[in-house]
Amino acid sequence: MTERDSLHRFLIERTNVRGEWIHLDATWKALLERAEYPAPVRELLGEALAATALLSATIKFSGSLTLQISGDGAVPMLVTQAQVGFARSGEAEGHGRRTLRGLAHWHGTPEERTLRALCGNGHMTLNIDPGQGGERYQGIVALEGERLSDALRDYFDRSEQLPTRLWLAAGEQGVAGLLLQALPGEVPDPDAWERTVALADTVTPEELLELPADQLLHRLYHEEDVRLFEREPVGFHCSCSRERVVDMIRGLGREEAGSIVAEQGGIDVDCEFCGAHYGFDAVDVEAIFSAEGQPEVPRTEH
Numbered sequence: 001m002t003e004r005d006s007l008h009r010f011l012i013e014r015t016n017v018r019g020e021w022i023h024l025d026a027t028w029k030a031l032l033e034r035a036e037y038p039a040p041v042r043e044l045l046g047e048a049l050a051a052t053a054l055l056s057a058t059i060k061f062s063g064s065l066t067l068q069i070s071g072d073g074a075v076p077m078l079v080t081q082a083q084v085g086f087a088r089s090g091e092a093e094g095h096g097r098r099t100l101r102g103l104a105h106w107h108g109t110p111e112e113r114t115l116r117a118l119c120g121n122g123h124m125t126l127n128i129d130p131g132q133g134g135e136r137y138q139g140i141v142a143l144e145g146e147r148l149s150d151a152l153r154d155y156f157d158r159s160e161q162l163p164t165r166l167w168l169a170a171g172e173q174g175v176a177g178l179l180l181q182a183l184p185g186e187v188p189d190p191d192a193w194e195r196t197v198a199l200a201d202t203v204t205p206e207e208l209l210e211l212p213a214d215q216l217l218h219r220l221y222h223e224e225d226v227r228l229f230e231r232e233p234v235g236f237h238c239s240c241s242r243e244r245v246v247d248m249i250r251g252l253g254r255e256e257a258g259s260i261v262a263e264q265g266g267i268d269v270d271c272e273f274c275g276a277h278y279g280f281d282a283v284d285v286e287a288i289f290s291a292e293g294q295p296e297v298p299r300t301e302h
């Protein structure tokens with residue numbers, strides 16, 4: 001039986017190669033509840049979700065990592081995001097709460113699975129926001145290759161970051177993935193990276209989706225000495241809130257917000273990620289712009 005909504009880190013001993021393994025079930029179903037995705041769009045969204053979780057596990061941070069795809073094809077926009085909140089005092093150091101959310105827009109009934117067929121001319125953006133005033137990072141790459149894992153490979157080959165490869169699979173019931181990364185520093189076994197990548201290239205989507213972490217790693221690396229770390233739970237969570245919607249309405253400006261209220265009697269916002277509804281009547285909107293009702297929150301420039 002597969003492990004549910006889990007992330008595992010692993011190391012290949014006596015090499016500079018480390019990895020991450022992910023399997024998502026309930027988290028994935030929570031995303032699928034929000035829209036009737038055609039199969040190829042669902043696959044791409046699932047692969048992006050697995051990739052986002054894996055990438056978020058390679059950096060020690062608390063904040064958000066967002067993968068966004070924009071293009072002129074049948075899927076003009078896709079976004080997946082991992083949020084990591086790190087230990088409050090009293091909790092074990094390094095045990096963050098990792099949550100995911102995501103969605104895709106599409107039109108027509110796409111049938112082909114390739115990136116080009118789904119996204120047309122497009123690009124992929126990776127954003128890391130460490131929160132609390134930390135420095136944001138953004139990387140962009142053109143969408144090339146058959147699958148998302150090819151675009152990610154391209155991204156890492158072109159960037160100054162650590163050599164990194166991902167293998168991704170998405171089904172109706174779950175999504176799964178494997179990530180390998182070569183750590184910097186002295187390399188005790190110079191062939192390890194190529195050897196472990198070549199072995200991972202033999203993995204099938206069925207194996208990724210069906211085998212638990214220890215069995216998958218045994219299947220790939222039974223001749224290596226693999227150290228598998230404890231399971232980390234992952235779940236669906238949406239970071240939307242009434243406060244954020246208030247900020248957005250404030251960002252519209254008094255005039256624009258007022259004209260929406262005049263037209264529609266209030267402002268209604270539905271979160272596309274989780275379906276939460278935020279309603280503001282004329283008095284609520286007035287309060288947002290009245291200095292007395294809602295003191296202006298100082299805005300920090302980045």
Ligand SMILES: [Zn+2]
Pocket residue numbers: 238239240241271272273274275276
């Ligand atoms: Zn939401």
